[in-house]
Amino acid sequence: MLNNKLLKCGESVFREIISNFIDFDKKWCFFAINNVCNSRCETCSIWKEKPKIVGLEDAKKVLNKLYENNFKILQLTGGEPLINPDFFEIVKYAKKLNFFVFAPTNGTLINEKVANKLKESRIDQISVSLHHYKPKIFEKISGHKNILKKVTNAIKILEKKKLPVSVLCTISKSNINDIEDIVEFIDKFDVTVSFCMPVTIKDTSFHLGNNGESVIIGKDEMKNALLRIIKLKKQGYNIINSLEYLRDTIRYLDKENRYDCFGGTKLFYIDWNLNVYPCMCKGKPVNIDKYNFNNSNYKECNKCMIQCFREPSTLLSNQIEASKIFIKEFPFLLLMCMERVKTLLK
Numbered sequence: 342m343l344n345n346k347l348l349k350c351g352e353s354v355f356r357e358i359i360s361n362f363i364d365f366d367k368k369w370c371f372f373a374i375n376n377v378c379n380s381r382c383e384t385c386s387i388w389k390e391k392p393k394i395v396g397l398e399d400a401k402k403v404l405n406k407l408y409e410n411n412f413k414i415l416q417l418t419g420g421e422p423l424i425n426p427d428f429f430e431i432v433k434y435a436k437k438l439n440f441f442v443f444a445p446t447n448g449t450l451i452n453e454k455v456a457n458k459l460k461e462s463r464i465d466q467i468s469v470s471l472h473h474y475k476p477k478i479f480e481k482i483s484g485h486k487n488i489l490k491k492v493t494n495a496i497k498i499l500e501k502k503k504l505p506v507s508v509l510c511t512i513s514k515s516n517i518n519d520i521e522d523i524v525e526f527i528d529k530f531d532v533t534v535s536f537c538m539p540v541t542i543k544d545t546s547f548h549l550g551n552n553g554e555s556v557i558i559g560k561d562e563m564k565n566a567l568l569r570i571i572k573l574k575k576q577g578y579n580i581i582n583s584l585e586y587l588r589d590t591i592r593y594l595d596k597e598n599r600y601d602c603f604g605g606t607k608l609f610y611i612d613w614n615l616n617v618y619p620c621m622c623k624g625k626p627v628n629i630d631k632y633n634f635n636n637s638n639y640k641e642c643n644k645c646m647i648q649c650f651r652e653p654s655t656l657l658s659n660q661i662e663a664s665k666i667f668i669k670e671f672p673f674l675l676l677m678c679m680e681r682v683k684t685l686l687k
């Protein structure tokens with residue numbers, strides 16, 4: 342079932358994906374503009390890093406280089422990206438360069454004033470992280486007092502301002518048994534939800550997983566969670582992960598063949614030190630000034646299930662597969678996108 346909520350959130354994202362297919366060489370970048378954060382999530386270790394915030398001039402330098410190298414889609418992440426005092430100026434500059442800009446946030450800093458600034462910046466999509474519907478459990482996961490109230494307020498404010506908002510929920514030991522109730526809770530708001538699979542990252546600066554305690558989940562339990570998400574999606578809940586990505590993740594757990602990953606060819610990660618990595622999970626840091634995006638030493642890789650890189654990879658794997666996913670999962674969206682594409686081509 343495709344309903345208005347899914348259309349509303351998905352339309353802008355998938356419009357960009359479709360237009361991305363027209364020029365299939367366009368690239369995506371995940372740019373972490375600071376590692377500083379006001380939460381202490383048990384699944385995350387970025388906040389333990391030596392504090393670093395990218396300034397506006399450095400951010401512009403990165404964006405110019407991305408623009409010259411045919412990047413089109415930009416995620417501004419962190420740390421908590423809204424802590425960066427230049428966040429709105431960075432978004433505005435990226436919009437001037439015609440990037441599709443989206444940002445995940447823990448939602449704690451969003452109020453009316455911030456929402457107005459987001460609107461003014463012309464950001465394309467905001468994802469607010471919500472990991473549980475029970476206040477105490479969400480506080481334990483995030484290490485942030487009163488987090489549920491702050492996050493639900495943030496969602497309401499963003500919706501009131503008619504900003505494109507969705508929810509991100511990271512699966513961990515603390516919420517894996519409550520997925521159905523979390524989805525039911527989120528369904529009460531006018532938003533979609535996307536699940537992030539729990540990963541441990543030690544090899545790049547994007548340190549996730551902490552000591553692993555909350556994110557190392559057995560294969561059978563993880564597969565069971567994925568099957569439950571697929572079931573909820575088929576029941577018509579507003580889950581935006583594609584069936585292809587969810588099934589691809591099951592194939593990963595079963596060590597079966599999967600879609601190729603575009604980490605290091607079409608998808609890249611840049612951190613707060615302006616170092617480029619082929620993806621968030623592996624690779625040696627190379628400063629943006631020295632990085633050649635057209636000459637990456639990419640080797641085929643199937644090593645992980647990180648949503649940020651694997652989900653776009655399943656969609657971008659090839660135009661035929663992507664069209665099949667669209668037709669199967671987003672039929673009305675496809676029609677809308679085609680209309681937009683026709684207008685663009687006129």
Ligand SMILES: C[S@@+](CC[C@H](N)C(=O)[O-])C[C@H]1O[C@@H](n2cnc3c(N)ncnc32)[C@H](O)[C@@H]1O
Nearest residue numbers: 384420421445446447470509511539540549550
């Ligand atoms: C690193 S945060 C940065 C943006 C912002 N601070 C936030 O929490 O939304 C981006 C997303 O990564 C998720 N995340 C945290 N730890 C993770 C882990 N171990 N595996 C996968 N995703 C994780 C967060 O829950 C969040 O949704």
Ligand code: SF4
Nearest residue numbers: 378380382385420447
């Ligand atoms: S997941 Fe996001 S909110 Fe949580 S500690 Fe990491 S950067 Fe902060």
Ligand code: SF4
Nearest residue numbers: 602604620642645650
């Ligand atoms: S599968 Fe994972 S580790 Fe391999 S390139 Fe993709 S994102 Fe990186």
